[in-house]
Amino acid sequence: MADSWTFAVARNDLGRTTLVDSAAPTPVDGEALLRVDRVGLTANNVTYAVLGDAMRYWQFFPPEPRGLDGQWGLPPLWGFAEVVASTVEGVEVGQRVYGYLPPAGHLVVRPDRVNATGFRDASAHRAELPSPYNSYRSTTGDPAYRPEQEDLLILFRPLFFTSFMLADQVIDNDFYGVRSLVLSSASSKTAYAAAFELHGRGPRLVGLTSPGNLAFTRSLGCYDEVISYDDIDTLDVVETAYLDLSGAPATRAALRGHLGDRLVRDIAVGLTNQTPNADAAGEVFFAPVQMRKRGQDWGREGLDERFTAAWQRFAPMLSGWLDVRVGDGPEALRDAWLDVLAGRTPPRTGHVVQL
CATH class of the missing domain: 3.40.50.720 (NAD(P)-binding Rossmann-like Domain)
Structure with missing residues (x-):
């Protein structure tokens, strides 16, 4: 398998960054390997880093297995990934999923609650973290997904x-x-x-x-x-x-x-x-917190239906409000991070990076 990489920021100085090359991990029994494909970078990702300790965002993707010590953090990103290896029934090679991803070439997950809509990562270090961030939605089982709207979904x-x-x-x-x-x-x-x-x-x-x-x-x-x-x-x-x-x-x-x-x-x-x-x-x-309340009020399907209806009202408006700027590769991810961190990104601009 091809080599991998990791982008990290200093937890005490978010403008100090590093790119580390590494070998792609190999999944063991009960695991699957995702190749991070296309991600977005917004002020929301900076928020995750600012609140990394207080809200435990640094814990989603620990730096230690990636050759980095505790001074570094991996700011979580949202985007699409592809399953490139799997030992889990129902999680198939070639499956495309949307979810919470590291700024890295790959992610090992331990799929649980596998069904047509996707799966949850049941890795031990994520067990006590907010469950919405542990969900990976399969594009084939996601009512909000449209192939032509991938960048909008990534950013929004x-x-x-x-x-x-x-x-x-x-x-x-x-x-x-x-x-x-x-x-x-x-x-x-x-x-x-x-x-x-x-x-x-x-x-x-x-x-x-x-x-x-x-x-x-x-x-x-x-x-x-x-x-x-x-x-x-x-x-x-x-x-x-x-x-x-x-x-x-x-x-x-x-x-x-x-x-x-x-x-x-x-x-x-x-x-x-x-x-x-x-x-x-x-x-x-x-x-x-509100999601859990509405999950009880409406059920998961009811929440999905209402979210999808709202998204389908909103997405058509974005063509007039948003200019998507697409970068290529880990260096473009670093550049986008520094731009957003410094407040240099105009409100009309959305950064997407193809990795």
Whole structure:
């Protein structure tokens, strides 16, 4: 089998990177080997690294078997992989799957709960980690899959799932009884996908963004109003829920100062500027929690059906909103990582890497 490779970042300095060559692993009984084929890189992946210790993201793909010590981490990616060796019935060579992948040439998995939709990785080191990240969906058993939409799924599926679950939680809570929903980092994919789901269904939607992203964010049509962070003092002083996707302390302070007790909910959704926002917010949104609730309410099939319907409403809009930039090889993955980490990627651009 061809040699493999691993891309890693220093856990204490995400701008310091390394590429390590290695031999491709050989699966033992009960395992399958995936060849990582095509992945995306967004601010979401930087979030995984920033929260690598706090949220255990570093534990999904330990560096040690790959010739790296504990100072290095493998930031998880989303994308497609191909089964190139398997000892497990129902997991066949040539099968294409979508899921959580390392920034590496290969991944050994221990497939469990194998069925027509795919399998879960039951590797011991992943047993205590959030189960949605351990699922690998077979393209042949995935109602949301379309071959021509692979790059959109790579870039948006995990973000859109977060957005879908976030919007669902807001709706499930009757919009918290507010008259205004304010989203920070409104030009980000997660924010505007959530706004797409929420628009026209409840309170007024207001997007906050930087001056340079105002035109793009307004062009999306997902928000009732888009303003600059500098203009927070122009917001109507009405009952408001804040969905914080930026983690910027100054934005939270400005909102609290302007709205006072009319800011009735303050929910940390994620971060894009590497400043953890969970401690300062009133509460934290974590998509797997709402997913588990809806799994109980609707069943797995019901959740899949609703997600697929939402995705099929959303995906056609993306051709006008997104420019996919495709790189080739591990070096392109490193370049894309550094671009996204430094904030050099325009909101219209999505990085996909063919490996």
